[in-house]
Amino acid sequence: MLELLTSETPNGWKAAIMLEELGVPYKVTPISLTDRVQKEDWYVALNPNGRIPTLVDHDAGGFAVFESGAILIYLAEKFGRFLPADAQGRSTVIQWVMWQMAGLGPMMGQATVFNRYFEEKLPAVIDRYVRESRRLLRGSPPATISRGNIRSPTSPVSPGCAGRTGHRYRSTASIICNAGAIRSRRVPRSSAGSTSPNRPSPRRWRRKR
């Protein structure tokens, strides 16, 4: 059995989307970021970075995988899907995984933190991360590699919100929603602030900083 230790955030959704696309059975263990469960010793023993998500493969002696990109690659290899065998196809997929992990993810993360949560508004910093996020989105992959076909551009990008994009998964719709927020520099009502029980409220974030 696969166990996904996760929370309601984009990095958590990434791993969940992969498991759903694979259609394999898995168990979810919710990790409350608000209660800082991700910093507890038992969790850090699985994930030395002290963040979500973590995948535990109980069919492989409890092998633990941390870093969402590494989880995607582990699952792709375990089930023989989404990662072509030929060197060029494999490289193409890994290039986009690296692009997301090292570029889009961190830039959008910082854009969100400085735009939405930081008490002090630093225009130059906000501008830097929002511009970089926009630049990366302009060069985003031509297809959702998660559909299993790296050649078919199928993703109708809409700045609409969860439930209105026609996407199969709420999480996919939410990611697109967040991309829309970065593009327009507005936060959709449905994803603003404290809608998720696990998301720290702006007030809480300020106290912990």
Ligand SMILES: N[C@@H](CCC(=O)N[C@@H](CS)C(=O)NCC(=O)O)C(=O)O
């Ligand atoms: N590079 C890591 C980033 C993981 C990450 O930043 N997770 C966030 C949620 S999206 C988290 O656990 N935040 C809580 C914390 O920083 O303590 C990955 O891709 O897995």
